[in-house]
Amino acid sequence: MGEDAACRYLLERGHALVARNWRTGHLEVDLITQDADGLHFVEVKSRVAPLMADPQDNVDHAKQRHIAAAARRFLASRDCGDVEVWLDVVAVVFDGPQTQITYFPGAYTPIYT
DSSP: OHHHHHHHHHHHTTOEEEEEEEEETTEEEEEEEEETTEEEEEEEEEEESSOSSOGGGGOOHHHHHHHHHHHHHHHHHSOOOSOOEEEEEEEEEEETTEEEEEEETTOOOOOOO
16 A cells, blocks of 8 residues: 555655556565656655654665666666666555655765675
8 A cells, every 4th residue: 555655645746657566586676667757766665654764764785776776777677768767755644544655866875885
Protein backbone atom coordinates (compact mmCIF):
# COMPACT_ATOMS: atom_id res chain seq x y z
CA MET A 1 0.00 0.00 0.00
CA GLY A 2 2.88 2.36 0.74
CA GLU A 3 4.39 1.96 -2.71
CA ASP A 4 0.97 2.51 -4.31
CA ALA A 5 0.50 5.73 -2.33
CA ALA A 6 4.02 6.94 -3.10
CA CYS A 7 3.62 6.18 -6.80
CA ARG A 8 0.32 8.08 -7.01
CA TYR A 9 1.90 10.99 -5.13
CA LEU A 10 4.83 11.26 -7.55
CA LEU A 11 2.65 10.82 -10.65
CA GLU A 12 0.38 13.63 -9.44
CA ARG A 13 3.47 15.83 -9.25
CA GLY A 14 4.60 15.31 -12.82
CA HIS A 15 6.75 12.19 -12.56
CA ALA A 16 6.45 9.45 -15.15
CA LEU A 17 6.83 5.88 -13.93
CA VAL A 18 9.84 4.18 -15.54
CA ALA A 19 9.89 0.99 -13.44
CA ARG A 20 8.47 -0.45 -10.27
CA ASN A 21 10.26 -2.99 -8.08
CA TRP A 22 13.15 -3.09 -10.55
CA ARG A 23 15.56 -5.90 -9.68
CA THR A 24 19.02 -6.94 -10.68
CA GLY A 25 20.55 -9.80 -8.74
CA HIS A 26 20.02 -9.11 -5.06
CA LEU A 27 19.50 -5.36 -5.63
CA GLU A 28 16.07 -3.74 -5.92
CA VAL A 29 14.63 -0.25 -6.34
CA ASP A 30 11.03 0.39 -5.28
CA LEU A 31 10.25 3.06 -7.88
CA ILE A 32 12.15 4.61 -10.76
CA THR A 33 10.55 7.76 -12.10
CA GLN A 34 11.48 10.57 -14.44
CA ASP A 35 10.52 14.21 -14.36
CA ALA A 36 11.89 17.47 -15.75
CA ASP A 37 14.71 17.35 -13.16
CA GLY A 38 15.97 13.90 -14.12
CA LEU A 39 15.76 10.23 -13.23
CA HIS A 40 14.69 9.38 -9.66
CA PHE A 41 15.54 6.15 -7.84
CA VAL A 42 13.04 6.08 -5.00
CA GLU A 43 13.07 4.06 -1.80
CA VAL A 44 9.62 3.90 -0.20
CA LYS A 45 9.32 3.39 3.55
CA SER A 46 5.87 3.04 5.06
CA ARG A 47 4.72 2.63 8.63
CA VAL A 48 1.50 2.56 10.63
CA ALA A 49 1.06 5.09 13.44
CA PRO A 50 1.99 5.35 16.25
CA LEU A 51 5.62 5.53 15.18
CA MET A 52 8.73 4.62 17.09
CA ALA A 53 10.84 6.40 14.43
CA ASP A 54 10.23 8.27 11.21
CA PRO A 55 10.11 5.88 8.21
CA GLN A 56 12.89 7.70 6.36
CA ASP A 57 15.25 7.04 9.27
CA ASN A 58 15.25 3.37 8.23
CA VAL A 59 17.13 4.15 5.03
CA ASP A 60 20.52 3.52 6.58
CA HIS A 61 23.94 3.65 4.90
CA ALA A 62 23.78 -0.01 3.85
CA LYS A 63 20.39 0.53 2.18
CA GLN A 64 21.68 3.69 0.51
CA ARG A 65 24.66 1.75 -0.92
CA HIS A 66 22.33 -0.96 -2.25
CA ILE A 67 20.07 1.56 -3.98
CA ALA A 68 23.05 3.44 -5.44
CA ALA A 69 24.48 0.14 -6.75
CA ALA A 70 21.11 -0.75 -8.28
CA ALA A 71 20.92 2.70 -9.88
CA ARG A 72 24.38 2.25 -11.41
CA ARG A 73 23.36 -1.12 -12.85
CA PHE A 74 20.10 0.32 -14.21
CA LEU A 75 21.95 3.17 -15.90
CA ALA A 76 24.55 0.77 -17.34
CA SER A 77 21.81 -1.44 -18.80
CA ARG A 78 20.06 1.38 -20.67
CA ASP A 79 20.89 4.36 -22.81
CA CYS A 80 19.61 7.09 -20.50
CA GLY A 81 21.71 9.82 -22.07
CA ASP A 82 23.07 12.65 -19.98
CA VAL A 83 20.46 12.76 -17.24
CA GLU A 84 20.59 14.05 -13.68
CA VAL A 85 20.22 11.18 -11.20
CA TRP A 86 18.38 11.56 -7.91
CA LEU A 87 18.35 9.16 -4.95
CA ASP A 88 15.08 9.88 -3.18
CA VAL A 89 13.06 8.63 -0.24
CA VAL A 90 9.29 8.74 0.18
CA ALA A 91 7.96 8.21 3.70
CA VAL A 92 4.35 7.06 4.00
CA VAL A 93 2.57 7.00 7.35
CA PHE A 94 -0.85 5.40 7.68
CA ASP A 95 -2.78 6.76 10.66
CA GLY A 96 -6.30 5.37 10.57
CA PRO A 97 -8.07 6.97 7.60
CA GLN A 98 -5.25 9.52 7.16
CA THR A 99 -2.21 8.96 4.95
CA GLN A 100 0.76 11.30 5.33
CA ILE A 101 3.34 11.32 2.54
CA THR A 102 6.67 13.11 2.81
CA TYR A 103 8.96 13.27 -0.20
CA PHE A 104 12.71 13.73 0.15
CA PRO A 105 14.17 14.36 -3.32
CA GLY A 106 17.94 13.95 -3.33
CA ALA A 107 17.73 12.50 0.17
CA TYR A 108 21.32 11.29 0.11
CA THR A 109 24.48 11.12 -1.94
CA PRO A 110 26.15 7.72 -2.10
CA ILE A 111 29.47 7.36 -0.33
CA TYR A 112 31.87 5.07 -2.15
CA THR A 113 34.30 3.11 -0.02
